[in-house]
Amino acid sequence: MSSIKAELKDINKSIEKSNSIEQIRYGCALGAVHSAFAIPRVIPIAHCGPGCVDKQTSNLAFYNGFQGGGYGGGSVVPSSNIYEKEVVFGGEDRLRELIDATFKVLDADLFVVMTGCIPDTVGDDVGAVVGEFQDEGRPIVYAETGGFKGNNFTGHELVTEAIIDQYVGDYDGPLEKGLVNVWSLLPYHNTFWRGDLTEIKRILEGIGLKVNILFGHESAGVSEWKNIKKAQFNLVLSPWLGLKTAEKLKKKYKQPYLHIPTIPIGAKETSSFLRKVVEFSGIDKVKAEKFIKEEEKKYYEYLEDFSDFYAEYWWGLPAKFAVIGDSAYNLALTKFLVNQLGLIPAIQIITEDPPERYRSGIREEFKNIAEDVSVDIEFEEDSYTIHEKIEKQILVINPLLFLGLPGKGILLKN
Template identity: 55%
Template sequence: MAITPLKTRNSGAAPLVPDIAEEGPIEQVRYACALGAMQTVASIPRAIAITHCGPGCADKQCGALAFNNAYQGGGWGGLGVAPSTNATQREVIFGGEDRLRELITHTLDLMEADLFVVLTGCIPDLIGDDVPAVVREFQARGAPVVHAGTGGFRGNNYFGHEVVTRAIIDQFAGPYDGPREAGLVNLWSPIPYQDPFWRGDLVELKRLLEGIGLRVNVLFGPGSAGVAEWRAIPRAQFNLVLSPWLGLATAQHLERQYGQPFLHIAVPPIGGRQTSEFLRQVAGFAGVPEAPAAAFIAAEERDYYGYIEAFSEFYSQYRWGLPARFAAVGDAATTLALSTFAVRQLGLMPACVVVTDNTPAEHRDAVRAAFRSLDHDVSIEPVFAEDSYAVHAAIRAADFGRKPPLIFGTTWERDLAKELRGFILEVGFPASYEVVLSRGYAGYRGALTLIERIYTTAISRSA
């Protein structure tokens, strides 16, 4: 069954919500500004962000991403830990370099970390503070400090995330012309904190890759060895990008810098079919021994489909208002992964997909192509929109049939789900009605958790 693109009510020729680079205010924002990449730093064990920005800027970023988004907490250098210059009118007039120099000096004296990343906000980027020069003074003394230009006007925190990762690679990992280590892979996947489930997903992805015989620089979160992994980036055999576009520029930079090849898999794996395909593709690219990898996949499938067999009794017998069609709202990686899983594993049909991460224009055709091949007979045309008025207009125009819709969305879709008498599963920023510690939806184990969440929500709502 092919799902046709949404059409306008009057012309029947154009999408209801056109793909536009929205200008002006965005109602109910779904990402942070580039300075939000301070949470990228916070996700690296024993790393601390030093923010050179206006009063409250850093607090708003970490409050939005680490607190109101699934209450993920701060870790070693997150939430209220990050020091800031709190630049004011004085710095605007006279410059903030001396203030920044003072802050870095005291931070190095008072705070314990293996890596410090200086991030700039709008004020220093607009007035032209020479932050790289200030940071180079400390680098010359051997201090583990790098800098990244993350003024909020430059872009959102997806952009900031790539800026920070590249800054650490170039200024901290540094040059390398030695041999690469066979079986070592750098993993570039979810954006920490923006994705509420990044910790659990990275743990599962690392487990799976190790299961087929690889060693993983997971780089972020509790499964990472911290800065030691960042220093080991140049030694890896290859880079693995699990996203339609995020991380791809980093992998291309590493290819130019170190001659490292990369494997780009656009759809993060959720569920038995997708995860097994993913592991076979990675194993073939890495050249790992076929027999052990096949044995690991077989063992995982045996366990996974054993649980699915038990679930099938509920799925085939429970008849009280379970959803048949869904809408997916979120970044390109999340909506693609969830839509692929829902179609291939659960037999649900997509009624509407809205991609909200301001996907760069050069990657949008590839995202569209991926949604056109969700399965051999299922496709949908995604809408690219960031403003919630446009997002909700697209969902309201969708045909969910006679059964209640399932909405993979955010807190912003809760009232809409009530209006449509449907079910809401918060899967992206902001997720203010979820508390997430180690939960993830990737791989075999994550898919089982996701099935539990979907159908517990459905039967609770229909009770």
């Protein structure tokens, strides 16, 4: 057994020296096929090598809580499965053939052609091929999502931009007061994203807004996307994902946007979030405040029931915690655990590799968790390195509460 451990240690050292990343928590840009089929009755068409979509689906949806593919994902996704022939001679004819066959076989309100590394490298003119079908009035757009362009967070914004530019189109009419577009969670990244978007829509409607939630079961699909251009404002509910889209819509449709970095968990953060939205949108404050008070009452009744267990000191519950996950859920959970349960943050690691230009803003949010609580965060993608950091924390703090994302696995380490 000791020889096996030594061998594994040597392998891990070799991996570390090779600058590879072990057990990452995201996919490549093509993984944003999940963003496409997260919109009801939208089907992605993949122009890539064989196995690319299957690997993304396995990692992002199947092994991440068995989330399924829904109407247009999983095994439904058409793929060109290009080989050496297309590398040498180009894959445009293969793509044209695939799109034509897809329209004959599959029924959808919108198709999103997405590319992998091979066609982006050899220079296939995907825009020209898709343009032929667009000229015929077919509901189809394209996004160049070769894996080397970034992870599926990057791909998500490329897909969003493609739909807005090529399908939603231009608009110079009036904006509808009380209508909001929500840009928040990355579909399929966290196992419970659907339920979270459902709840975000519910509470926004509760204060009197009409909501384009855009992704998930509560979205009205492409009709909702067509309605994006009429919204009074855009709401970015995340530390950084969606900001690029909101800036684009501000220029394209003259829509203002409200950026709230923290996804609200618990009454304190949720009430603060809703009041900021009410103030920004100018909707009826009396009606909104009535809803907020009713929701707070329900929440604290449940929290009071839980407190009987939580307050009993002999259970030995941890006083300190660590969160390992993407910036959105990491920030949300950290604020909840500090401000609502009174726990002390020990180590917070951000795993989704956010763009450098957003990192200072994320750090600033963690500096202001509470009046007397400031947290230094780390950006780390490599799970081997993360495991080393966790082991060091366990040696210092025992017991320690760990929250690992996506999946929200909870480990009480004693």
